[in-house]
Amino acid sequence: MSWREAARAVPWNIQPFIDGRYRSSNATAFFTNINPASETVLCQFPVGTALDVDEAVRVARRRFEEGCWSELTSLKRADVLRRLADLVVEHKAELALLDTLEMGKPIKAALHDAASFAPMRLRAYAGLADSLLGVSGPLHSNTLSFNTYEPRGVVGAITPWNFPIVNAVIKIAPALAAGNAVVLKPSELSPSSALKLAELALEAGVPEGVFNVVPGLGSTVGMALAQHPDVDLLSFTGSTVTGRKLLELSGRSNGKPVLLECGGKSPQVVFDDVSDLDRVADATVESVVWNQGQVCSARTRLLVHAKVKDALLEKIIRRARQYEPGDPLDEATSFGPLASPAQRDRVKGYIEQGINAGAEAVLRGAIQETRGCYVAPTIFDRVASHMSIVREEIFGPVLCVQCFETEEEAIALANATDYGLAATVWTQEIGRGRRLAHAIKAGDIQIRTSREEGPASGLALSHEPQKASGFGAEIGLKGLQSYSTLKSISFRGA
Numbered sequence: 001m002s003w004r005e006a007a008r009a010v011p012w013n014i015q016p017f018i019d020g021r022y023r024s025s026n027a028t029a030f031f032t033n034i035n036p037a038s039e040t041v042l043c044q045f046p047v048g049t050a051l052d053v054d055e056a057v058r059v060a061r062r063r064f065e066e067g068c069w070s071e072l073t074s075l076k077r078a079d080v081l082r083r084l085a086d087l088v089v090e091h092k093a094e095l096a097l098l099d100t101l102e103m104g105k106p107i108k109a110a111l112h113d114a115a116s117f118a119p120m121r122l123r124a125y126a127g128l129a130d131s132l133l134g135v136s137g138p139l140h141s142n143t144l145s146f147n148t149y150e151p152r153g154v155v156g157a158i159t160p161w162n163f164p165i166v167n168a169v170i171k172i173a174p175a176l177a178a179g180n181a182v183v184l185k186p187s188e189l190s191p192s193s194a195l196k197l198a199e200l201a202l203e204a205g206v207p208e209g210v211f212n213v214v215p216g217l218g219s220t221v222g223m224a225l226a227q228h229p230d231v232d233l234l235s236f237t238g239s240t241v242t243g244r245k246l247l248e249l250s251g252r253s254n255g256k257p258v259l260l261e262c263g264g265k266s267p268q269v270v271f272d273d274v275s276d277l278d279r280v281a282d283a284t285v286e287s288v289v290w291n292q293g294q295v296c297s298a299r300t301r302l303l304v305h306a307k308v309k310d311a312l313l314e315k316i317i318r319r320a321r322q323y324e325p326g327d328p329l330d331e332a333t334s335f336g337p338l339a340s341p342a343q344r345d346r347v348k349g350y351i352e353q354g355i356n357a358g359a360e361a362v363l364r365g366a367i368q369e370t371r372g373c374y375v376a377p378t379i380f381d382r383v384a385s386h387m388s389i390v391r392e393e394i395f396g397p398v399l400c401v402q403c404f405e406t407e408e409e410a411i412a413l414a415n416a417t418d419y420g421l422a423a424t425v426w427t428q429e430i431g432r433g434r435r436l437a438h439a440i441k442a443g444d445i446q447i448r449t450s451r452e453e454g455p456a457s458g459l460a461l462s463h464e465p466q467k468a469s470g471f472g473a474e475i476g477l478k479g480l481q482s483y484s485t486l487k488s489i490s491f492r493g494a
């Protein structure tokens, strides 16, 4: 069956998945799910309600307290997560198709997410599940003191639409590995693969009610989850504006801790001693076009030494021009539409703001206005730090170019946004690389590596976002610890 035939046969079923089965939402209003490649309707689904959330949280609490998951040994939980990884791979075509139809990701990339990216994260947390080791206090003949990590209880998770299946896994894998019960609210633009993941989790052996999914809007389900008094931890990935609202909602309810991974406006800093400008050009373009630029850690600001700017920019423009948007259901497509009409309008608005502010569009990609949310890569030269295109997260294939002459200028430009998520530095001088890694206020720093060449640190090494990009460690062992609570226990001997 071709992808197009398979797309026509999808049995859309977007309802809350609570206690191991689909239930009808209590909502009476509906949200229209749109395919951004054609702007046609895929289905309508209930917007969700606070009552849906309350049912899911009650079930999650009951299951957590029963201990059917939280009291298993960590190795048993790890086995289940590995089985889930295998099932995700087995169902990769179905999962990939759902993500492609709902948010426009090219099917080849969606298959990679389902067959590799998401299962890799599940397996990584399965491997770490047995590593929540505490320290013991100084020895004394009569006392014993030590730390334990324990699950927090009910974790609420709210995810965005840019990597639907991966975003769901990034939240539920550490939460489940640490022994929690979960209520997940996926983005309203792309809820289906998370629902399928919950079905597969049940099949893999996660007990009923331990992993629940409540689809719906931020203003209905998201807010209800954030202010629910019986949620013990809220984990969020999305915009800074929403992240800050969640902090308020937490404060107004039970003061639950919040993990926030918000946006970014990350720099690609290039010094004039780099030996291979082609490699830098490849990495720069790849970072800006990956997922149509809808990646929070995309390096959307090129900060380049004046001496190499012209040569590098010419290489970048030549490469970026080749990204012609295409039908995401075509396996040859590497660059698809943006995720929604709203996203296209947002990116279009920023491009217009850039031009009106006097930036020079050295590459201006075409924007399809109807029947498909296609926006080709755009590159702005001669931008100034005060322009909105340089300060704000666009979440589309738009690169801004700025020049520097000294290391101090490079650092000042790199830090000249509110965000602090990631940065890449290209220099041959190791001391300078280290100095910049220290001076740039961001959590994830790469020196002379592109995303594809990077170490497996995406899985093993944790980092914390800084400034408006959020806080709290995710990924790796520290990420697992974020979903646990730390106790110290002291015994006095007889």
Ligand code: ADP
Residues within 6 Å of the ligand: 158, 159, 160, 161, 185, 186, 187, 188, 216, 217, 218, 219, 221, 222, 223, 226, 237, 238, 239, 240, 242, 243, 245, 246
């Ligand atoms: P984006 O602009 O990338 O969609 P958002 O922060 O708006 O980022 O959305 C990320 C996630 O947060 C989505 O699941 C969305 O439904 C949810 N969300 C949006 N607004 C709220 C809100 N006020 N309260 C809780 N969740 C929200």
